[in-house]
Amino acid sequence: YCQAFEHIIEKFKTEFKTHKDYEYIISKIYNSFIFLLNSDGIDSTKYKEDLFAFKNNFKKEENKILQNTTTEKTLLNKKYNLNTKYGRKKAREQANLNYQNGSPEYKSSIDRMRNIVFAVLWFIVIIILIVKFSK
Numbered sequence: 001y002c003q004a005f006e007h008i009i010e011k012f013k014t015e016f017k018t019h020k021d022y023e024y025i026i027s028k029i030y031n032s033f034i035f036l037l038n039s040d041g042i043d044s045t046k047y048k049e050d051l052f053a054f055k056n057n058f059k060k061e062e063n064k065i066l067q068n069t070t071t072e073k074t075l076l077n078k079k080y081n082l083n084t085k086y087g088r089k090k091a092r093e094q095a096n097l098n099y100q101n102g103s104p105e106y107k108s109s110i111d112r113m114r115n116i117v118f119a120v121l122w123f124i125v126i127i128i129l130i131v132k133f134s135k
Contacts, residue, residue, distance in 0.1 A: 005033050023058045027051065
């Protein structure tokens with residue numbers, strides 16, 4: 001049943017990779033299996049080492065993800081109170097960071113919106129000038 005466990009644990013590792021409790025689920029399965037092996041009097045050192053290696057690798061991957069997100073600061077979704085000077089400033093900084101670190105598709109969509117707003121404003125200015133000078 002060790003081969004069955006290894007097959008199951010590999011399946012869990014691939015299917016639950018994006019789950020928020022990924023490390024907890026895998027650790028719980030390992031610990032349950034180790035407990036069963038110990039209660040049957042079977043040596044479980046291999047699985048303890050596997051669990052230890054899994055936890056270390058998971059922590060390394062988690063640290064890499066945290067370092068990437070803290071250094072890049074891309075596409076943050078923190079909400080600020082736009083009714084305060086500080087909130088408007090932070091929201092503006094966040095929007096600039098999102099644009100600078102965004103994907104080319106994100107930048108092109110922002111540029112398209114900016115060009116449309118610019119064209120509409122020019123259209124309004126031209127209409128106002130025509131109305132003003134036509135009198």
